[in-house]
Amino acid sequence: MKIYISATLRKFFASTAQIEIPASTPRKALAILLDMYPDAKKILYDEKNSIRSFIRIYINGDNSSIDVLWDSVLPEETEILLLPAIAGGAPENAPVESLITDDRRKAVSFDDSEIERFGKHLMLKEIGVKGQKRIRAAKVVVAGAGALGSPVIQYLAAAGVGTIKVIDFDEVSLSNLQSQVLYGNRDVKRPKVASARDKVKNIDKNIVFEGEKLKLDADNIANQIDGYDLVIDCTDNYKARYLINDACALIGIPLVFGAIYQYEGQVGIFNLNGGPCYRCQFPSPPPAGLIPSCSEGGSISPLPGIIGSIQANEALKLILGIGEHLNGKILTVDSLYLQSRILKVHRNGNCPICGNHPTITQVENFDYEEFCGLKENENAAPIEGFTPEELAKRIDNDDPITIVDVREPHERAILRFPKAIVIPIGQLARRQGELDPNKDVIFVCKEGKRSILAINTLREAGYKGPLYNLKGGIDAMKDLIFSHEGAWL
Amino acid sequence: MKIELSKKASEQMDLAANRAYPDECCGILLGKVDENAEKGYVEVLEAREATNQIQGRRKKSHFEMDPLFLYQVEREIEGSGLEVIGIFHSHPDCKAVFSEEDIKYMVPGLVYTVLSVTKEGVIETCSSYRKNR
Numbered sequence: 102m103k104i105y106i107s108a109t110l111r112k113f114f115a116s117t118a119q120i121e122i123p124a125s126t127p128r129k130a131l132a133i134l135l136d137m138y139p140d141a142k143k144i145l146y147d148e149k150n151s152i153r154s155f156i157r158i159y160i161n162g163d164n165s166s167i168d169v170l171w172d173s174v175l176p177e178e179t180e181i182l183l184l185p186a187i188a189g190g191a192p193e194n195a196p197v198e199s200l201i202t203d204d205r206r207k208a209v210s211f212d213d214s215e216i217e218r219f220g221k222h223l224m225l226k227e228i229g230v231k232g233q234k235r236i237r238a239a240k241v242v243v244a245g246a247g248a249l250g251s252p253v254i255q256y257l258a259a260a261g262v263g264t265i266k267v268i269d270f271d272e273v274s275l276s277n278l279q280s281q282v283l284y285g286n287r288d289v290k291r292p293k294v295a296s297a298r299d300k301v302k303n304i305d306k307n308i309v310f311e312g313e314k315l316k317l318d319a320d321n322i323a324n325q326i327d328g329y330d331l332v333i334d335c336t337d338n339y340k341a342r343y344l345i346n347d348a349c350a351l352i353g354i355p356l357v358f359g360a361i362y363q364y365e366g367q368v369g370i371f372n373l374n375g376g377p378c379y380r381c382q383f384p385s386p387p388p389a390g391l392i393p394s395c396s397e398g399g400s401i402s403p404l405p406g407i408i409g410s411i412q413a414n415e416a417l418k419l420i421l422g423i424g425e426h427l428n429g430k431i432l433t434v435d436s437l438y439l440q441s442r443i444l445k446v447h448r449n450g451n452c453p454i455c456g457n458h459p460t461i462t463q464v465e466n467f468d469y470e471e472f473c474g475l476k477e478n479e480n481a482a483p484i485e486g487f488t489p490e491e492l493a494k495r496i497d498n499d500d501p502i503t504i505v506d507v508r509e510p511h512e513r514a515i516l517r518f519p520k521a522i523v524i525p526i527g528q529l530a531r532r533q534g535e536l537d538p539n540k541d542v543i544f545v546c547k548e549g550k551r552s553i554l555a556i557n558t559l560r561e562a563g564y565k566g567p568l569y570n571l572k573g574g575i576d577a578m579k580d581l582i583f584s585h586e587g588a589w590l
Numbered sequence: 591m592k593i594e595l596s597k598k599a600s601e602q603m604d605l606a607a608n609r610a611y612p613d614e615c616c617g618i619l620l621g622k623v624d625e626n627a628e629k630g631y632v633e634v635l636e637a638r639e640a641t642n643q644i645q646g647r648r649k650k651s652h653f654e655m656d657p658l659f660l661y662q663v664e665r666e667i668e669g670s671g672l673e674v675i676g677i678f679h680s681h682p683d684c685k686a687v688f689s690e691e692d693i694k695y696m697v698p699g700l701v702y703t704v705l706s707v708t709k710e711g712v713i714e715t716c717s718s719y720r721k722n723r
Contacts, residue, residue, distance in 0.1 A: 375651025
């Protein structure tokens with residue numbers, strides 16, 4: 102094979118421009134070349150023995166085929182080009198300019214009561230009257246009015262953000278009150294956006310509040326966020342997170358991201374001034390069912406207050422153009438052991454949304470359900486399930502069934518499922534001998550999602566007996582009353 | 591190492607940076623290396639503008655050159671006495687300093703020049719090279 106070495110790399114190959122190497126595959130050819138010029142090894146490969154980011158290898162003028170051709174036997178006249186990748190970007194840590202233009206700032210005026218209201222901001226030299234006007238001119242979207250949205254919305258309102266749009270499809274439930282400090286007992290069953298409006302208007306009636314009671318989707322997201330300065334992601338699921346990131350990246354709106362899980366939280370800023378996006382760090386979500394959402398996994402009450410407050414603080418800094426911020430970084434906070442870290446996120450040149458050659462150019466054309474594993478896999482055997490009513494009937498009839506509870510011990514302490522045997526998901530494959538393959542086995546968990554994972558795990562482990570899922574989990578079953586055992590659950 | 595930019599190369603780079611503004615421009619530096627001089631001496635004689643292959647809004651803060659363009663230029667200047675000695679690009683409305691991403695892609699021994707350009711024109715030029723990995 103012929104190998105051409107770019108002039109830019111030649112000094113590591115004793116100035117050789119072209120060399121003929123008798124080898125059958127590109128891998129062997131390169132190995133022989135590096136035996137001849139051992140100095141070049143550290144230029145082509147990094148410490149982990151992967152090809153360095155600045156090296157591009159072409160085979161007969163084609164760069165896309167090298168990944169599959171490494172070990173292919175190629176004809177003698179094949180030409181391999183060793184070229185540098187030539188790329189770069191503007192510094193990401195450049196001081197941010199305010200998201201609000203001077204013209205928009207100058208259009209704002211304050212009356213006496215507002216000067217008094219925002220006095221503590223006006224005292225800060227980095228904010229002052231000019232900064233407060235920027236805050237007033239800002240238009241911010243808060244996606245999700247739950248645990249994170251509660252502090253975010255209230256602090257944005259208190260700080261005087263001029264336009265706050267809140268998007269949430271849900272209504273307040275009793276279980277929300279443990280962490281969603283925007284709401285109280287009297288809000289239960291009200292739409293969250295309605296209660297959020299009351300709260301915001303009660304703080305500052307001059308704020309323009311836009312409430313949207315809807316579920317964000319690929320078809321509606323662009324309309325919802327276009328024209329706003331900033332989006333704050335306060336959602337609790339991967340589908341929404343990727344959808345919001347992608348739409349922000351495509352439209353060009355900076356995103357303040359936040360997430361919580363049990364005792365830990367994360368905050369980051371994406372899509373700002375050519376910085377990385379959420380996908381650069383997390384190219385794909387974990388398999389569906391593996392990580393419980395907040396509603397299933399739980400979280401300690403003040404945690405969203407901590408994380409949401411940091412999100413609101415980052416949002417204000419972006420609006421003001423002051424300080425250092427989390428652009429291209431993720432702050433992680435562990436509230437149980439009081440540790441926090443800042444992780445650097447690098448822009449990924451191959452990112453499908455913000456890379457150099459993006460493949461996702463419209464959110465409408467991307468299947469988020471499938472990407473997040475929310476669609477039923479057509480190739481996998483479908484998972485059969487019982488509704489709570491059906492299961493109750495079978496228990497009533499004393500049918501020969503086995504019920505397996507895959508919940509954690511502390512969850513079972515909340516609500517016991519009598520007559521169920523307990524096998525954690527991690528032990529299922531090993532303990533499958535405890536199940537009778539001649540009996541129907543029904544898996545139960547809190548919401549009916551981990552039980553699906555349990556069934557798939559058992560099937561993969563080769564279990565042949567009939568497996569069923571309790572649809573909606575114990576949450577859906579707890580309202581049922583059995584005919585002969587009133588307080589059965 | 592001493593790096594000297596010729597007037598012609600500077601003008602060619604400024605032109606490319608201004609023309610591409612508010613996007614980033616990029617290109618190849620051609621010149622001569624005098625390895626006998628003390629600590630090395632590089633003379634940049636010519637700047638060839640390349641196409642910035644980034645599409646869309648990201649072009650304002652990123653650049654990527656087709657490696658095959660470099661290959662063509664290398665082939666073209668064979669035997670002319672000129673050598674490919676480096677790469678230039680611009681940072682629109684941003685300082686002439688190398689970003690982490692720039693450094694990640696630097697090939698040791700090449701000269702890298704970055705130009706800070708605003709709508710008023712090029713305001714700062716910085717040249718540098720990476721000694722080793």
